[in-house]
Amino acid sequence: MNAPAELTPSAELPAYMEAVGRRARAAAAAVARASTAQKNAALAAIAASIRAASAAIVEVNRRDLERATAAGLAGPLLDRLRLTAAGVEKMAAGVEKVADLPDPIGEVTDLRPQPSGLRIGRMRVPLGVIGIIYESRPNVTIDAATLCLKSGNATILRGGSEAFDSNRLLAQQVSHGLRQAGLPGEAVQLVASTDRAAVGLLVSMPKYVDLIVPRGGRGLIERLAGESRVPMLKHLDGNCHVYVDAAADLAQAVDIAVNAKTYRLFVCGAMETLLVHQEVASVFLPQVAAELGARGIELRGCPATCALLPQARAAAEEDWFTEYLGPILAVRVVDSLDTAIAHIGHYGSHHTDAIVSRDHLAIERFLREVDSASVMVNAPTCFADGFEYGLGAEIGISTDKLHARGPVGLEGLTSRKYVVFGAGQLRR
Numbered sequence: 080m081n082a083p084a085e086l087t088p089s090a091e092l093p094a095y096m097e098a099v100g101r102r103a104r105a106a107a108a109a110v111a112r113a114s115t116a117q118k119n120a121a122l123a124a125i126a127a128s129i130r131a132a133s134a135a136i137v138e139v140n141r142r143d144l145e146r147a148t149a150a151g152l153a154g155p156l157l158d159r160l161r162l163t164a165a166g167v168e169k170m171a172a173g174v175e176k177v178a179d180l181p182d183p184i185g186e187v188t189d190l191r192p193q194p195s196g197l198r199i200g201r202m203r204v205p206l207g208v209i210g211i212i213y214e215s216r217p218n219v220t221i222d223a224a225t226l227c228l229k230s231g232n233a234t235i236l237r238g239g240s241e242a243f244d245s246n247r248l249l250a251q252q253v254s255h256g257l258r259q260a261g262l263p264g265e266a267v268q269l270v271a272s273t274d275r276a277a278v279g280l281l282v283s284m285p286k287y288v289d290l291i292v293p294r295g296g297r298g299l300i301e302r303l304a305g306e307s308r309v310p311m312l313k314h315l316d317g318n319c320h321v322y323v324d325a326a327a328d329l330a331q332a333v334d335i336a337v338n339a340k341t342y343r344l345f346v347c348g349a350m351e352t353l354l355v356h357q358e359v360a361s362v363f364l365p366q367v368a369a370e371l372g373a374r375g376i377e378l379r380g381c382p383a384t385c386a387l388l389p390q391a392r393a394a395a396e397e398d399w400f401t402e403y404l405g406p407i408l409a410v411r412v413v414d415s416l417d418t419a420i421a422h423i424g425h426y427g428s429h430h431t432d433a434i435v436s437r438d439h440l441a442i443e444r445f446l447r448e449v450d451s452a453s454v455m456v457n458a459p460t461c462f463a464d465g466f467e468y469g470l471g472a473e474i475g476i477s478t479d480k481l482h483a484r485g486p487v488g489l490e491g492l493t494s495r496k497y498v499v500f501g502a503g504q505l506r507r
Contacts, residue, residue: 092272096280099235099268100287103208106266107233111205115182117260118229122178125225125256129171132252136167140217140245147241152215155345155404159215160242170221170249177225177471183489184231187498198500203493205231207289210281211474212303214239214295220249222472223292224267228257230492233266235288237281239295240273247271282307292487294475297402312487314452314478316402316428317347319460322419322445324436325358331457332363332435337370339433339459345404347476348431348453348463352399352409354419357383360412364388376406383412399426416441420448427451429478431463452478452485 110118129136140162147160183203190200209232211223220236227234238246246269254264270277282291282303291311293300300313321339323332339350355363364387368378372390379398380391391410398409399422413419423432433455434445446454453463463486465473470488477483483491 092274092276093280095272096270096277096284097287099270100208100284102265103233103235103268104287106263107205107207109263110228110233110266111184111207111231113231113262115184117262118182118231119178121228121257121260121262122174122225123256124259125221125253126171126174126178128252128255129167129174129221129249132248133164133167136245136248137162137164139248140242143217143242143245150241152241156215156241158345160217160245162217162245166218170218173218173466173472174221174225176466177229177489180229180471180489182229183493188495190500195506196502196504200498200500201495202498203490203495206492206494208233208235208287209474209492210235210237210288210291210309212237212278212281212291212293212295212299214299215241216294217242217245217249219294220246220269221253223474224250224253226472226474226489226492228262228266230489232492233268235268235270235281237270237278243273278303279306282309282311285309290492292475310482312475312477312479312483312491314347314428314430314476317349317430317476318351318400318402318426318428319348319430319463320352320354320419320423320427320432321350321460322354322413322416322423322432322434323356323359323363324416324419324434324438324441325356326438326441327356327359327363327435328437329359329363329366333367333370335433335435335457335459336367337374339461340371340376340408341374342459342461344406346461346464347402348461349404350408350433350460351401351403352411352422352426354411354413354422355384356416356419357412357414360384361387364410364412371408374406376408378408378410380410381412384410387412402428416444420445423449423451430476431455431460433458433460452476 186203187200213219250269253267258264288309291309293303297315368388378391379394385391429451431453432449432451465486465488468486473486
């Protein structure tokens with residue numbers, strides 16, 4: 080198969096990226112002052128445009144898949160790349176879901192009178208221009224574009240080369256919808272180059288870009304964290320845990336653990352380590368191992384786990400740190416809630432961790448002491464998702480502690496400024 084067309088020669092890349100940034104900054108001002116009705120009209124037009132182009136999108140995506148398969152792209156990445164007619168309809172419905180969400184821009188909160196007579200509050204405002212760098216998933220093109228639009232931002236999208244033509248066609252539908260609503264099509268721009276140097280330039284333009292959101296593998300995100308001159312929202316790994324407490328409902332715990340691991344093996348919220356209290360291990364582990372084994376999951380366990388489960392391989396130290404994104408699960412028997420919390424703190428990635436228990440004190444301690452972006456009670460970690468959290472969609476999941484944490488929706492793409500209302504007061 081032929082490679083996707085390279086629209087911007089490498090020699091022209093710096094000037095091209097400068098122009099992209101300049102157009103985005105100008106478009107951001109127009110989107111920031113757009114009314115809710117105008118933004119929702121654009122979203123409705125985008126959804127309609129996606130539906131009208133569904134057959135073309137599926138066909139272009141098929142060609143991307145053929146190229147990616149020939150290039151040896153891994154199975155999970157191929158799955159993320161694939162778009163069906165049902166997937167295209169889901170994208171369009173997701174755009175409409177974002178349109179239905181309350182518009183956060185202009186909301187004034189915490190308005191309080193002060194002794195001076197001034198009333199001081201905080202207003203939610205757009206961030207400005209957001210750069211999104213992602214791999215494989217063409218649906219991110221639509222999720223990112225629509226969330227940035229509804230939150231009053233312009234966005235620059237740089238997708239992976241494996242989805243280049245799919246992303247380009249989707250971005251065209253977005254620009255068409257924007258223009259139909261009287262907004263600049265440049266409010267959403269797809270970088271027209273697969274040259275890796277474009278990424279380096281994008282993260283080095285603080286004059287034009289206010290936030291970078293990377294979505295990809297650890298190597299990509301580590302590289303960007305080292306190069307970026309623009310603030311970033313990121314997570315490196317989704318090494319997620321489920322802890323089955325001594326007071327767990329074991330039938331429920333089996334269902335939760337199996338779902339957490341096998342709902343989708345490659346999502347960042349998939350369980351990668353199962354921790355089990357020693358008081359229930361002899362009963363629980365054979366039950367859950369049978370269910371996981373039937374689904375092709377390899378178990379790597381501590382000595383206590385291996386003693387109870389002959390089919391389990393001995394875990395190495397590295398296994399406790401690993402985000403497998405595949406059919407492998409690390410399993411450890413622990414002697415207490417304290418040990419489970421300590422294990423998560425040492426080996427985890429601060430993404431999503433869950434406890435299965437009927438002990439309210441254990442639950443309260445787990446919620447308070449586990450330092451992760453999402454902490455769950457009697458629910459599988461695979462629920463860590465913006466759609467499931469009622470955000471409509473997500474721009475990504477942040478394990479940072481500043482600005483936004485966890486699935487990032489509309490509010491995570493905004494800031495708040497102080498607004499002060501006076502009646503002629505003077506400071507003496």
